[in-house]
Amino acid sequence: MKQPLFVIKIGGNVIDDEAKLALFLQDFARIQHPCILVHGGGKIATRIGDQMGIASNYVDGRRITDDDTIDIVTMVYGGLVNKKIVAQLQALGCNAIGLTGADANMMPATKRPVKTIDYGWVGDVTPQQIAATTLQGLLQLGLQPVFAPLTHDSAGHILNTNADTIASSLAIALSEYYTVRLLYCFEKKGVLENVDDDNSVIASITQHNYQQLKDEGKLFAGILPKIDNAFAAIHAGVHEVLIGHADDLLQNTTEKTSGTLIK
Amino acid sequence: MKQPLFVIKIGGNVIDDEAKLALFLQDFARIQHPCILVHGGGKIATRIGDQMGIASNYVDGRRITDDDTIDIVTMVYGGLVNKKIVAQLQALGCNAIGLTGADANMMPATKRPVKTIDYGWVGDVTPQQIAATTLQGLLQLGLQPVFAPLTHDSAGHILNTNADTIASSLAIALSEYYTVRLLYCFEKKGVLENVDDDNSVIASITQHNYQQLKDEGKLFAGILPKIDNAFAAIHAGVHEVLIGHADDLLQNTTEKTSGTLIK
Numbered sequence: 001m002k003q004p005l006f007v008i009k010i011g012g013n014v015i016d017d018e019a020k021l022a023l024f025l026q027d028f029a030r031i032q033h034p035c036i037l038v039h040g041g042g043k044i045a046t047r048i049g050d051q052m053g054i055a056s057n058y059v060d061g062r063r064i065t066d067d068d069t070i071d072i073v074t075m076v077y078g079g080l081v082n083k084k085i086v087a088q089l090q091a092l093g094c095n096a097i098g099l100t101g102a103d104a105n106m107m108p109a110t111k112r113p114v115k116t117i118d119y120g121w122v123g124d125v126t127p128q129q130i131a132a133t134t135l136q137g138l139l140q141l142g143l144q145p146v147f148a149p150l151t152h153d154s155a156g157h158i159l160n161t162n163a164d165t166i167a168s169s170l171a172i173a174l175s176e177y178y179t180v181r182l183l184y185c186f187e188k189k190g191v192l193e194n195v196d197d198d199n200s201v202i203a204s205i206t207q208h209n210y211q212q213l214k215d216e217g218k219l220f221a222g223i224l225p226k227i228d229n230a231f232a233a234i235h236a237g238v239h240e241v242l243i244g245h246a247d248d249l250l251q252n253t254t255e256k257t258s259g260t261l262i263k
Numbered sequence: 264m265k266q267p268l269f270v271i272k273i274g275g276n277v278i279d280d281e282a283k284l285a286l287f288l289q290d291f292a293r294i295q296h297p298c299i300l301v302h303g304g305g306k307i308a309t310r311i312g313d314q315m316g317i318a319s320n321y322v323d324g325r326r327i328t329d330d331d332t333i334d335i336v337t338m339v340y341g342g343l344v345n346k347k348i349v350a351q352l353q354a355l356g357c358n359a360i361g362l363t364g365a366d367a368n369m370m371p372a373t374k375r376p377v378k379t380i381d382y383g384w385v386g387d388v389t390p391q392q393i394a395a396t397t398l399q400g401l402l403q404l405g406l407q408p409v410f411a412p413l414t415h416d417s418a419g420h421i422l423n424t425n426a427d428t429i430a431s432s433l434a435i436a437l438s439e440y441y442t443v444r445l446l447y448c449f450e451k452k453g454v455l456e457n458v459d460d461d462n463s464v465i466a467s468i469t470q471h472n473y474q475q476l477k478d479e480g481k482l483f484a485g486i487l488p489k490i491d492n493a494f495a496a497i498h499a500g501v502h503e504v505l506i507g508h509a510d511d512l513l514q515n516t517t518e519k520t521s522g523t524l525i526k
Contacts, residue, residue, distance in 0.1 A: 048338075051315045071343060075311075079342020080334060083413070083421055087365040091419035097367040102350040104360040104406050137404040141397060143367050150346070156354035158346055 005139070005178035006035045009167035013187045014246055015042035015081055024185075025085065027250035029092035034139045034178070036170055037096075038147045039085060040163040045076040059117050065160040070121035074100075074158045077148040085146055097143045101125065101151030102158060104134050107166065109151035109159050123151040123159025125166060127236060130173035164226060168233045175237035182238050184226060185246035190260035191227065195220045201244070204261040207231065230262040268402070268441035269298045272430035276450045277509055278305035278344055287448075288348065290513035292355035297402045297441070299433055300359075300409045302348060303426040308339040322380050328423040333384035337363075337421045340411040348409055360406045364388065364414030365421060367397050370429065372414035372422050386414040386422025388429060390499060393436035427489060431496045438500035445501050446522075447489060448509035453523035454490065458483045464507070467524040470494065493525040 008028065014020050028037060046056055049072050057064040065073070082098040089096035101107025101123075107130060109123030138145055147170070149163040164184065171182040190201035193213070205213070205227060213219050219227070230241035242249055244259020251257070271291065277283050291300060309319055312335050320327040328336070345361040352359035364370025364386075370393060372386030401408055410433070412426040427447065434445040453464035456476070468476070468490060476482050482490070486506075493504035505512055507522020514520070 048315065052311070053314065074346050075338035075342040077342075078346045079338040079340070083337050083341045083363055083365055086363075087415045087421050088419045090365055090368055090371075090415060091417060095368055096365075098363070098365070100346055100349075100361070102346055102353055102359075102361070104404075105353055105358055108353075134404060134406070137400075141367075141400040143397070152350045152353060154354060156351045158350050 002177065002179045004033045005174055005180050006031060006033055006183060007038065007167055007171040007174070007180060008035060008183045008185065008250075009038045009040075009163055010185045010246060011040040011163070011187075012042035014185065015039055016044065020246075021085070022088065024246045024250070025088050025092060027246070029089055029094040031250070034144070036135075036145045036147065036174075037085070038149070038163050038167040038170065039077075039081060040149055041073060041077045042081065044081065045073050048072060048076055057120075062117060062119065064118070065120035065122050067121075070158060070160060073160050074150060078150050078158070082146060082148040089144070089146070095143050096146050097138060098146045098148070100148045100158065101161065101166070104131060104138075106131050106135060106147075107151040107161070107169070108154045109161055111153050111157075111159060121157060121159050123153060123161045125151050125161055125169050127169045127172035130169055132173040132176065135170075135174065136177055164229055168229050168238075171233050171238045171241075172236040175239070179239045180237075182230070182233055182241045183249050184230070184241065184243045185249055186226075186243065188245065189248060189258065190244040191219065191223055193218050201258075202260050204263065206263065227262065234262060265440065265442045267296045268437055268443050269294060269296055269446060270301065270430055270434040270437070270443060271298060271446045271448065271513075272301045272303075272426055273448045273509060274303040274426070274450075275305035277448065278302055279307065283509075284348070285351065287509045287513070288351050288355060290509070292352055292357040294513070298407050299398075299437075300348070300407070301412070301426050301430040301433065302340075302344060302409065303412055304336060304340045305344065307344065308336050311335060311339055325380060325382065327381070328383035328385050330384075333421055333423060336423050337413060341413050341421070345409060345411040352407070352409070358406050359409045360401060361409045361411070363411050363421065364424065364429070367394060367401075368417075369394050369398060369410075370414040370424070370432070371417045372424055374416050374420075374422060384420060384422050386416060386424045388414050388424055388432050390432045390435035393432055395436040395439070398433070398437065399440055427492055431492050431501075434496050434501045435499040438502070442502045443500075445493070445496055445504045446512050447493070447504065447506045448512055449489075449506065451508065452511060452521065453507040454482065454486055456481050464521075465523050467526065469526065490525065497525060
C-alpha cells in the first residue's frame with residue numbers, strides 16, 4: 001500500500017483575501033499526511049504592475065507575458081505570495097519550502113510556441129518533465145513543498161505557467177510513489193448542476209455522467225477544462241480528484257464529505 | 264577528512280550588473296564541490312520602490328524596513344533576484360535551489376529589538392539558529408542552495424537580514440560536517456593596505472598583523488566588520504575565509520592565488 005499524498009491547488013480568490021488565506025493555511029497545516037501546495041497568482045500582480053506604471057498587455061482577450069510582466073509575476077508569485085505563505089505555515093509548525101519550477105529543476109517546461117498569438121514568457125509543463133525523484137527527496141526530509149505557478153525554459157528564463165496544470169502534473173508524476181489525492185479549491189462548493197444555485201453541487205462525476213451533463217448543457221464552459229484536467233489525472237494514475245471550496249475540502253481529508261468527486 | 268564545501272557571498276555590485284552576474288554564475292557553476300551561494304540585494308529594490316512610489320525610509324542615516332519595504336525586498340530579493348539566479352544556474356547545468364530563511368525553516372531569526380532606533384522588519388541570525396541537518400539533506404540530494412538575504416521570525420513575518428552575517432552563520436553551522444571555505448566577493452581585489460591603491464592587497468591577515476594594521480590606521484573603517492566577521496567564523500570552526508574579487512577568487516578554488524586570506 002502506497003503512502004497517501006495530497007496535492008492541493010488554491011486560486012486567486014484565496015490568495016487575494018488575507019483572512020481567507022490565514023484560515024486556509026490553518027487547515028492545511030493540520031493535515032497529517034505529506035502535502036504539496038500549488039498557489040495561483042491572484043490580482044496582486046496586476047495591482048503592483050499598475051503601481052509601477054506597467055500596463056497589462058492583452059491580445060484577443062488573452063494576457064501576454066512580456067518582459068516586464070514576467071519580472072512582475074516572478075517577484076509577486078515567486079517572492080511576495082510564495083514567501084508569505086511559507087512564513088505563515090512555518091508559524092503554524094508546518095515545515096514548508098517555497099519553490100518555483102526552476103528551483104531544483106523541479107519543472108523544466110516548454111515555452112509555448114508562437115502560432116497565431118505570441119503569449120510571451122509562458123510555459124507548458126507535462127508530468128514527464130517533473131523532477132519526481134528530487135521532489136520525493138524533499139518530502140522524505142519532512143518538507144511540505146509550496147509551488148508558485150512558475151516554471152523555467154532550461155535556458156535561463158522563468159516562465160508563467162497555469163497553476164491547475166502544475167497541480168495535475170505534480171499529482172500524476174508522484175502517483176508512482178504515493179496514493180495521490182488532488183484537491184482543486186475554488187470559490188464554489190463544487191461543480192454545480194445549476195450555475196445560479198450554489199447548493200446544486202454534483203456529488204460525483206464519472207466518465208459516463210460527464211457526457212450526459214455536457215449533452216444536457218448543464219455544465220458552464222469555465223469548468224470544463226478543470227474536469228478534463230481531472231479525468232486526465234485519474235487516467236494517469238491519480239487516486240481521486242476533488243473539486244470544491246477550501247473550507248469544506250480540508251475539514252475532512254480522510255473521507256469525501258463535500259465537493260465534487262472525480263473518479 | 265571532511266568533504267570540502269564553499270559558502271560564497273556576492274554583493275550588490277555583482278547583482279546590479281547583468282554581465283558581471285552572468286560571468287560570476289559561469290564560474291560558480293564550474294566549481295566541482297558542494298556550494299552555497301548567498302546574495303545581497305543590490306539597488307534594484309530601491310529602484311522598484313521608487314517606481315511604485317514608495318520612498319525608502321531612513322532614521323539617522325540607517326535604512327528602516329517598514330511594512331512596505333519588507334514587501335518590496337521579499338518580492339525583489341526572494342523573487343526576482345533569487346529566481347533569476349536559479350534559472351541561470353539551471354541553464355548552466357548547476358542544480359540550484361533558491362531559498363529564504365523561511366523555507367524549510369532554514370534560518371529562524373530574532374527581530375532586532377528596539378533600542379534607540381526601530382529598524383522595523385530586520386532580523387539577526389546566529390549559527391545556532393541554522394537548520395543544518397535539513398541543509399545537509401539538500402546538499403546530499405545534489406542541490407546547490409542559493410540564499411536571498413531574508414530570514415523569518417517564526418511568527419509569520421519575513422525579516423530583512425544582512426547577507427554577510429547569513430554567509431558566516433551558514434559557514435559556521437556547516438563546519439561540523441564539512442571543511443568550509445567562506446568566500447566574500449566584493450568590488451576590490453582584497454583587503455587593501457592603501458585604500459587608493461587597488462594593487463595594495465594584503466595577502467593574509469592573522470590576529471597578530473590585524474591588530475598592527477589597525478594600530479597603523481591602514482584599514483578603512485568599512486572593511487573592519489567584514490574582517491571581524493571572518494575571524495569569528497574562523498574561531499567557530501570555518502577552515503578559511505577569503506575576501507576579494509569574484510573574478511579572481513572563483514578562478515582557482517583549490518589553492519589561494521588571490522584576495523586576502525583570513526586564517
